[in-house]
Structures are given as C-alpha cells and as structure tokens.
Amino acid sequence: MAPTRKNPTLDDVAAQAGVSSATVSRFINNPEVVAPATAERIRAAIAATGYIPNLLASGMASNKSKMVAVLIPHLTDSIFNDTIEAMVEELSAAGLNVMLGITGVSSARTSELIRGALSRRVDAIISSGPLEPEIVELVRRSPALFIQIWELPAEPVGLAVGFSHEAAGRDMARFLMSRGYRRPHLITADGARAGQRRDAFVAEWQALAGGEVTLATVDIPSRYGHARRAFADIRRLPELPDVVVCGSDYLAQGLIVEAQAAGLRVPDGLAVVGFGNSSIAGEMRPTITTVDVDGRRIAREAIAAITRHAAGEPPREQSIDVGFRLIARESA
Amino acid sequence: MAPTRKNPTLDDVAAQAGVSSATVSRFINNPEVVAPATAERIRAAIAATGYIPNLLASGMASNKSKMVAVLIPHLTDSIFNDTIEAMVEELSAAGLNVMLGITGVSSARTSELIRGALSRRVDAIISSGPLEPEIVELVRRSPALFIQIWELPAEPVGLAVGFSHEAAGRDMARFLMSRGYRRPHLITADGARAGQRRDAFVAEWQALAGGEVTLATVDIPSRYGHARRAFADIRRLPELPDVVVCGSDYLAQGLIVEAQAAGLRVPDGLAVVGFGNSSIAGEMRPTITTVDVDGRRIAREAIAAITRHAAGEPPREQSIDVGFRLIARESA
DNA sequence: CGGAATCATGCAAGCGCTATCATGCAGCTT
DNA sequence: AAGCTGCATGATAGCGCTTGCATGATTCCG
Numbered sequence: 001m002a003p004t005r006k007n008p009t010l011d012d013v014a015a016q017a018g019v020s021s022a023t024v025s026r027f028i029n030n031p032e033v034v035a036p037a038t039a040e041r042i043r044a045a046i047a048a049t050g051y052i053p054n055l056l057a058s059g060m061a062s063n064k065s066k067m068v069a070v071l072i073p074h075l076t077d078s079i080f081n082d083t084i085e086a087m088v089e090e091l092s093a094a095g096l097n098v099m100l101g102i103t104g105v106s107s108a109r110t111s112e113l114i115r116g117a118l119s120r121r122v123d124a125i126i127s128s129g130p131l132e133p134e135i136v137e138l139v140r141r142s143p144a145l146f147i148q149i150w151e152l153p154a155e156p157v158g159l160a161v162g163f164s165h166e167a168a169g170r171d172m173a174r175f176l177m178s179r180g181y182r183r184p185h186l187i188t189a190d191g192a193r194a195g196q197r198r199d200a201f202v203a204e205w206q207a208l209a210g211g212e213v214t215l216a217t218v219d220i221p222s223r224y225g226h227a228r229r230a231f232a233d234i235r236r237l238p239e240l241p242d243v244v245v246c247g248s249d250y251l252a253q254g255l256i257v258e259a260q261a262a263g264l265r266v267p268d269g270l271a272v273v274g275f276g277n278s279s280i281a282g283e284m285r286p287t288i289t290t291v292d293v294d295g296r297r298i299a300r301e302a303i304a305a306i307t308r309h310a311a312g313e314p315p316r317e318q319s320i321d322v323g324f325r326l327i328a329r330e331s332a
Numbered sequence: 333m334a335p336t337r338k339n340p341t342l343d344d345v346a347a348q349a350g351v352s353s354a355t356v357s358r359f360i361n362n363p364e365v366v367a368p369a370t371a372e373r374i375r376a377a378i379a380a381t382g383y384i385p386n387l388l389a390s391g392m393a394s395n396k397s398k399m400v401a402v403l404i405p406h407l408t409d410s411i412f413n414d415t416i417e418a419m420v421e422e423l424s425a426a427g428l429n430v431m432l433g434i435t436g437v438s439s440a441r442t443s444e445l446i447r448g449a450l451s452r453r454v455d456a457i458i459s460s461g462p463l464e465p466e467i468v469e470l471v472r473r474s475p476a477l478f479i480q481i482w483e484l485p486a487e488p489v490g491l492a493v494g495f496s497h498e499a500a501g502r503d504m505a506r507f508l509m510s511r512g513y514r515r516p517h518l519i520t521a522d523g524a525r526a527g528q529r530r531d532a533f534v535a536e537w538q539a540l541a542g543g544e545v546t547l548a549t550v551d552i553p554s555r556y557g558h559a560r561r562a563f564a565d566i567r568r569l570p571e572l573p574d575v576v577v578c579g580s581d582y583l584a585q586g587l588i589v590e591a592q593a594a595g596l597r598v599p600d601g602l603a604v605v606g607f608g609n610s611s612i613a614g615e616m617r618p619t620i621t622t623v624d625v626d627g628r629r630i631a632r633e634a635i636a637a638i639t640r641h642a643a644g645e646p647p648r649e650q651s652i653d654v655g656f657r658l659i660a661r662e663s664a
Numbered sequence: 665c666g667g668a669a670t671c672a673t674g675c676a677a678g679c680g681c682t683a684t685c686a687t688g689c690a691g692c693t694t
Numbered sequence: 695a696a697g698c699t700g701c702a703t704g705a706t707a708g709c710g711c712t713t714g715c716a717t718g719a720t721t722c723c724g
Contacts, residue, residue: 007710009709009710009711010710010711011710011711019673019674020673020674020675021674021710021711021712022673022674022675022676022711022712022713023672023673023674025711025712025713026672026673026712026713029712033671033672034672034673035671035672035673038672038673050470052447052450052451052470053451053710053711054392054451054453054709054710054711055451055452055453055711056388056391056392056397056452056453056709056710056711057392057679057709057710057711057712058710058711058712059388059679059711060386060388060389060392060679060680060681060709060710060711060712061678061679061710061711061712061713062679062711062712062713063679063712065388067431067452070432074417075407075413075416075417075420076413076414076417076611077611081407081408082408084407085406085407085408085434088407088432088433088434089434092433092434092445097431097433097448097452098431098432098433099399099429099430099431099432100402100420100430100431100432101420101424101429101430102417102420102421102424113424115384116429118384119384119385119386119387120387120388120399120429121386121387121388138382138384223611224611224612224615225611225612225615227615228615254612254615257589257616257617258617260592260617261617279408279409279555279556279557280556280557280586283556283557283559283560283586284589285589285590285592285593339680341679341680341681342680342681343680343681351703351704352703352704352705353680353681353682353704354682354683354703354704354705354706355702355703355704357681357682357683358682358702358703361682365701365702366702366703367701367702367703370702370703385680385681386679386680386681387681388679388680388681389679389680389681389682389709390680390681390682391681391709392679392680392681392682392709392710392711393680393681393682393683393708393709394681394682394683394709395682395709
C-alpha cells in the first residue's frame with residue numbers, strides 16, 4: 001500500500017504559491033477575482049502539491065454543499081430512468097454532485113432519506129411520490145429547495161415540475177375512443193399517479209358514453225415481468241377487451257409478447273398502449289403507442305431552479321407543467 | 333415561506349439536556365456508552381429541538397464521510413441495474429449514503445467523478461471500467477477504499493469483486509457447441525469486458541474446431557434499440573448464423589422480436605443467447621438463455637469490505653470471484 | 665498633484681462536530 | 695480506611711475551508 005501521507009490543504013497550496021489561503025480559496029471559487037499573475041502561481045502550486053479541495057470543509061464554512069439529493073422509487077425497469085439519467089448528467093455538468101436514494105414504495109423510507117439528505121445539507125432535494133406530513137414540515141423550514149417531479153400537486157411543497165396525469169388519462173381515453181376501441185382494459189400500478197390517470201380515463205370514457213372499462217392492478221413498478229399474470233387475467237375476463245392500457249411501456253411490451261405468443265395479432269386481435277415513451281417503445285414490433293414525457297426537460301427545469309435558488313434568487317413559480325405528447329404508433 | 337431559523341446544533345441539544353455537547357455526540361454515535369438516564373434526557377432534547385445532525389461537520393471532524401461513490405457507465409437498459417439497485421439498498425441499510433456518478437464510456441469523465449468523490453472524502457469508491465493511469469495513482473494514495481466491480485483485473489487497484497469474463501465466454505462457447513450449434517454470430521458492445529468474453533469465446537470455439545464465427549459490434553450499452561440494425565446486418569451475411577450471442581439480455585430480446593417479426597422461429601430458425609439474466613430474460617417468449625451474475629452478492633461483498641475498511645481492519649483479499657451461472661432456457 | 669475610488673490581497677473569526685485527555689465519583693479490594 | 699479500578703462525563707483543541715472587514719497598492723480625475 002502506498003504511504004497515505006496527509007492530504008495537502010489550502011494552506012499548503014498558499015504557502016507554495018506565496019499567497020494567503022484566502023486568496024487560494026478565491027481562486028478556486030472565482031478565478032477571475034485574483035490577478036492573472038497570482039492565478040498562474042496558484043495554478044502551479046495546486047498542480048505541484050496535488051491538492052484536492054475538501055468539499056466537506058467548504059460546505060461547512062459556506063453552508064452549502066453543492067450536492068443535491070435525487071430520490072427515486074426504483075432503478076430497474078423504471079419509467080423514470082431517462083429522467084434520472086438526464087438529471088444526473090445535467091447536475092454533474094452544473095458542478096453539482098448527486099446523492100441517490102431509492103425509496104421503494106414506502107413513504108417512511110422516503111422520510112429517512114430526506115432526513116439523511118438534510119443531514120448533508122444538500123442544496124436541493126428532488127423527489128416524487130407521497131410524503132409524510134411531518135417531513136413536509138421539516139422540508140419547509142429547511143433552506144434546501146424541494147422539487148417534486150413527474151407530478152403537479154395542488155399545493156407543491158416547494159417547486160413541482162411535471163405534468164397532469166389527469167390530462168394524460170383523459171387524452172388517452174379520447175384517443176382510443178376516436179380510434180374506434182370500445183372495451184378498454186386498464187392495468188394500473190398501485191400508486192397515486194397511475195391512479196390519477198386511471199380515474200381520469202374512466203371518467204372521460206364514461207362521459208364519452210364508451211362501453212365497460214375493466215381494471216387490474218399490479219405492483220409498482222409497472223414492469224415487464226407482470227405481463228404473464230396480467231395477460232392470463234385478461235383471458236379470464238368474460239369478454240376479451242379490444243385494447244389494453246398499460247402503466248408503462250415495459251408492461252406494454254410484455255403484453256404484446258404474451259398476446260403474440262397466444263396467437264393474437266397486435267393491434268388487430270388486441271391493441272396495447274404504454275406509457276412513458278421509453279426507448280423500447282419505438283423499437284418494439286409493433287411499435288408501441290404511448291405517452292411521451294420529456295424527462296430531459298424536467299431535469300433541465302429542475303436544475304435551472306436549483307441554480308437560481310443557489311444564487312439567492314427568489315422562486316419564480318410554484319409549478320412547471322412540461323406537458324406530455326400522445327404518440328400514436330402501430331400497437332393501437 | 334416558513335421562517336428559516338437557524339438549525340439547532342449539538343450545543344443546543346446539550347444545553348437542553350443539561351449535558352455537554354461531547355456527551356450528545358457520543359450518544360449519537362454510540363448510544364450505549366452513555367448512562368441510560370442521560371440517554372433518555374438527550375433523546376428528549378433531540379426531539380424537542382428538532383435537531384438534525386450535520387454530517388458535513390461530522391465528516392470534517394472525524395475525517396470520514398459515511399458516503400460512498402458509485403460510478404456506473406449508464407442507467408438506461410444497463411445490465412448493471414440490478415447490481416446498482418442492490419448496492420444502493422444495502423449501502424443505505426448500512427447507514428451509508430450513495431453519491432452516484434454516470435461515467436458514460438469516457439475514462440476522462442470517470443477521472444473527474446473520482447476527483448469529485450475524493451473531494452467529498454468518500455469512504456469508498458465503487459467503479460468499473462478503464463481508469464486513467466494518473467487517477468490510479470491518486471486513488472492509491474487516498475484513504476478511500478477503491479472497489480472495482482463486475483470484473484477481475486490482474487492487478488486490482490484496491491479490491492475487485494466480479495467474475496472472469498474469459499471464463500464466461502469460454503463456457504458459452506462450450507455450451508453452444510454441445511448443443512449442436514455450428515455458426516455463431518457474436519454481437520459485442522464496444523468495451524473491454526465484452527471484448528474479453530468475445531475473444532475467449534472465439535479462442536475456445538476454434539479450439540473445439542467449430543465453424544466460422546462472425547462478429548459485430550454495437551455501441552455501449554448493448555441495448556434493445558440496437559436490435560434492428562444488428563438483425564439487418566445478420567441478414568446480409570453470406571450465410572445465416574444458427575445462433576446469435578448478444579452482449580445483454582435486452583439486445584437478445586430485441587433480436588428475438590426482430591427474428592420473429594421476420595418470420596424466423598426462435599430457437600429453431602435462429603437461436604439467441606443473452607447476458608446478465610436481467611428480469612426480462614426469464615419472462616420473454618421464448619425465455620432467454622443467458623449468463624447469470626449475482627449482482628446482490630457483488631453488492632454485499634463490496635459493502636462488507638467497506639465496513640471492515642471503515643473499522644480499520646486490513647483488507648482480506650485483493651479480489652473476490654463471485655462466479656456466474658449459465659442458465660439454459662428456451663432461446664438456445 | 666492630492667484625495668477618492670478601485671483593486672488585489674491578508675487577517676481572523678467562525679462553521680458544527682469529534683476525539684483526546686482530564687476529572688470526579690462509585691464501588692471494590694485488602 | 696486507604697488506595698485502586700473503572701465508568702460516565704466535561705473541557706478543549708482542532709478538522710479545512712469561507713467571508714466580512716481591514717489594508718496597502720494602484721489608478722483616476724478634477
């Protein structure tokens with residue numbers, strides 16, 4: 001093992017460069033405020049000493065950590081992944097580090113992770129899903145910016161960046177009706193957002209005087225693996241639906257595979273729609289009709305807000321609706 | 333907005349409980365060393381003040397951050413996701429927070445992220461993939477434990493937890509040969525590990541006096557979306573292969589879909605094998621023959637090592653081979 | 665050409681915690 | 695009863711950085 005000699009500190013660099021540590025600190029955080037000649041000496045000193053800044057000390061002194069917590073329900077087969085990948089990339093590009101938490105479906109777990117994030121004095125927390133009331137209080141009085149994504153609560157805790165799941169459900173109902181489908185079957189993940197889409201779909205469908213809607217629920221997340229059971233359940237219905245509305249493209253993909261394996265043609269024998277416009281949706285055979293959500297835009301809006309917040313600017317708005325786009329493809 | 337009054341500190345809690353801050357600190361880190369009665373008073377004081385520990389200060393004073401960096405190439409369609417999800421869960425359970433970095437294919441990006449992690453004085457860095465030589469040096473002299481996963485380099489920088497990609501390639505060659513396949517086509521992601529598997533496969537295949545092996549390369553990660561082009565390329569080969577060896581189950585899945593869409597039966601018309609035993613592999617129609625890697629075991633071994641390292645124990649070994657398992661299913 | 669304005673830098677006081685050492689007080693032993 | 699051991703707690707010195715204020719050196723302009 002190499003000798004773990006102590007890390008060089010700001011003072012070491014300062015001594016080497018013949019300036020005070022304050023100047024080195026300024027150089028690091030704001031290079032243009034130091035004189036060019038000094039800057040050059042400091043640059044050289046940093047290289048010579050192999051200095052690595054200590055962000056713990058920095059965060060402690062400045063009371064900002066340049067870190068943001070990203071809390072997601074799942075990683076595998078998640079409809080969120082594009083958003084999260086975009087988020088992490090954009091955050092890194094903005095010089096912010098990401099603290100990742102996986103909440104599962106438990107709001108207790110979420111609370112725990114939020115506490116942890118607050119312990120680290122994160123600059124912002126990006127989350128989604130239900131919150132315990134006491135944690136809302138905690139978050140409210142913390143200086144960290146709280147951002148809820150993929151949803152637009154009536155009263156956001158901090159900022160919300162998402163879209164209306166009701167509108168998405170409603171639009172899908174109209175779309176399928178206009179395409180001539182009459183017996184939709186909804187497979188919904190057991191969560192709040194999916195429930196909103198489902199309820200809005202059903203309400204709109206009935207308003208349009210459509211036929212009976214059958215419903216099924218799967219565990220969160222709505223994933224490929226649920227397809228076998230979901231399809232078996234469909235076969236047991238008294239009357240076969242003509243279109244299946246899935247909570248994710250992964251589930252939709254699984255259903256298509258099952259349907260085809262059972263000898264049904266998609267969409268003629270059974271149509272299928274997904275949700276999220278995951279990369280597979282456009283590649284599946286048949287390509288999957290779905291709802292596109294611009295994850296990268298969500299990421300960008302969130303990060304712009306964080307940047308403004310960090311600069312001390314007051315929040316501009318409480319929620320940002322990034323909308324969604326229904327993409328009609330081959331599967332329905 | 334709620335009044336952002338200052339966060340209570342250890343001293344506030346101490347005053348409230350009528351003890352010194354040192355005792356409160358001890359209580360937090362090691363509850364059993366304080367007298368039960370005192371402990372109770374402190375517990376009450378923490379609740380009363382709404383104290384949230386400041387892990388930045390803690391980390392700075394103790395020189396350990398209770399944070400580990402996890403660096404992965406991708407999030408979407410990644411063969412790693414199960415491992416990462418397990419990793420994050422197990423780390424959280426062990427009271428460690430996760431700093432996530434997405435490296436892409438660039439080792440420069442990896443270096444940058446490692447520097448960032450070192451800046452935060454992480455207790456460990458979990459990474460995979462190629463490293464720039466200078467960063468190896470940096471990591472070597474840092475007190476953080478460096479763990480390479482999903483591979484077993486000849487000379488690990490710190491600890492390696494993975495399996496032999498050569499062995500995996502070799503075993504797959506033997507398996508396919510024994511099944512009677514004669515014209516394999518390999519679709520390999522453009523990365524080191526996949527390359528090792530490919531080379532070992534080819535070498536073994538030739539040693540077994542098998543027929544010609546055709547090769548193709550796709551971008552990292554080896555994902556579903558590559559399937560269309562990959563399949564089109566296969567059709568253009570002078571002679572159709574009898575089995576396609578894919579770099580991931582996602583790609584394998586895509587190929588099966590393409591093959592079926594083209595009227596080929598899998599495995600009779602064209603067999604397909606994947607890699608990684610992702611959740612879809614066992615659910616696809618036909619189910620996918622693949623290589624299983626125990627991601628959760630990798631996570632657990634890594635975390636056990638981190639825990640020991642944090643406790644000051646010397647490292648037990650340089651690399652841990654978790655092996656792999658070839659799972660024969662319907663697709664080949 | 666003198667005083668004001670501007671600029672680059674230094675000084676030093678923390679930020680909130682941990683860890684070492686010291687201290688006082690019980691409970692034992694002989 | 696005197697001395698000792700062990701335990702629970704207190705006092706305190708940093709950990710490495712940022713930042714407001716002070717300072718000295720330039721520059722500017724009437």
